[in-house]
Amino acid sequence: MEALVSILVGVMTASAVYLLLRSHTFPIVLGLSLLGYAVNVFLFASGGLTPDNAPLVEHGIARLPDPLPQALVLTAIVIGFGMIAFLIVLALRALRDLGGDGVDGGDAP
């Protein structure tokens, strides 16, 4: 389980970094979203992975999952969603005002 989650986070982060290094705004938006997903899964795993357990408090089960990372992830998702929405609007405005979707304005190669 740990290996699966680590590989998942690693692949997502690597793809995100690749997309972030592109010279157009659209791949960068995708890259930042993907980085957000990777971070959320990482945060979720930071409380320790407890497979085959109840998601919440249940009588008779001694080992409970840590609820705090879930709260953190929820907050991070909400904030990330707002930020990505803002970035998309800004990128569209840059497309209109700067005459292209390059990250430095205008057309990028």
Add this chain to the structure above:
Amino acid sequence: MSHLVLLPVLIPLVGGALLLLTGGLGTRVERTIALAATAALLPVALLLLSRAASGEILIYYLGDWPAPYGITLVVDRLSALMLTLAAVLALASLLYAVAGDDRRGRYFHPLFQMQLLGINGAFITGDLFNLFVFFEILLIASYALQLHGGGAARVRAALHLVVLNLAGSSIFLIGIGAIYAATGTLNMADLAVRVSAAQADQAGLLRAGGLLLLVVFALKAALVPLGFWLPPAYTAASAPVAALFAIMTKVGVYAILRVHGLVFGPEAGPAASLAVPWLVPVGLATIAVATLGVLACRELHRLLAHLVVLSAGTLIVALGLDSEAATSAALYYALNSTLVGGGLFLLADLIARERGEARTFLDRAQGVARPALLGTLFFVGAVGVAGLPPFAGFAAKVYILQSAVAGPAATWVFSVVLVSGLLLIVALSRAGSGIFWRIGDTPPAGERAGLLPTSSAAFLLLGTVVLMAGAGPITAFTQATASQLADRAAYVGGVMANQGVSTPASQRGDP
């Protein structure tokens, strides 16, 4: 438990919400509410400052949850000092803005309040994740404020600002996740205890988490090599926004001082003094790069933006010296550089308006309408920021150099700081003489700026004179702040005092 601690975040929150609701009632109502909310922060900050000055650490448990479980807000001397600085700067910037700049785009006032909410929150929170949340609040407000007024240059700079800071936020979360995985807590006081007692097998995770946080804070503080977003962004921003942004890099520096001082301090076991080896080299590199930037500028706003980077670099060098004297010097320097930096941004806008077509380019052009007044203010600001006597910039630099004398990096610190100071004087005198003396025959073409904007710029610039006049009591306070920061046990003891107390507030007799 005093509810006073909550006011620095509550006032801008309520003020901002009110401003959104009353947006349709006209400019006058909007400006009154915005000014009232911002002005109310100053007495609150001063009250907190006077309470904290006695050495008391004010703690607020949100929802009355006991310490490591709930979110704690903490006001000690450092927080109170930064709150006061933010309140003074915000009030002057807003007074400048209500003279007309706030009409150049929509939602200036609600965004301004949200920005203050984020800044104040970052200064008082005692929880690492809550620090992230307040950072995000101040960032999203700053993105929109940066765009205030519109135009291609602002959009281009904002795009870089947003993308970099979004990547930074992700790194912040990874750092938080790593630290939580290693310790199981995010309360800074609790973290300080657990990190110092951490086992060796957690050391890697802890150190990685701590250094990731350092990267994020360095991005906010615009340190080399992460600070190249700052000059275009601050150059393009409208004047009151740029003036308020003068404290944003200090939020990054504050976070380094708070988190790396408290959690990863000298007693932090396997992660002891994590940041210290990095700070002096990074700070010196930042000073060097910013000095070159200042020298290369052909335009006053960009020059001032490089000065903001330079002051952040100097602060980081002082923190890297890692002694109480150096921390005290850094705080005094931060007060001076923030006020003067903000004031110079306002002054540059006044100059641009009065010169008309030539704006703030350092070319031969028409002079300003009031050369004596603006020239004197520029002189005071330039002397204050370059660190020449008789103003506070000089004293601040002397304190920093004094604390570096005995250290191992003394040669480097002295040479870089002093050479940078000399080059700064060259660049500033070139800028000043270019604007005020190299004037053509044509009479001034621009409009005359009003009394309100002029006096708010003067108010901030004269801060350097006030800081020098009051240097005795102020440095006594910053020294007390530095020794309070070094006494980690008192902070931890104060925050964790109600551990295990779970009686509701009503039964304890609290209001």
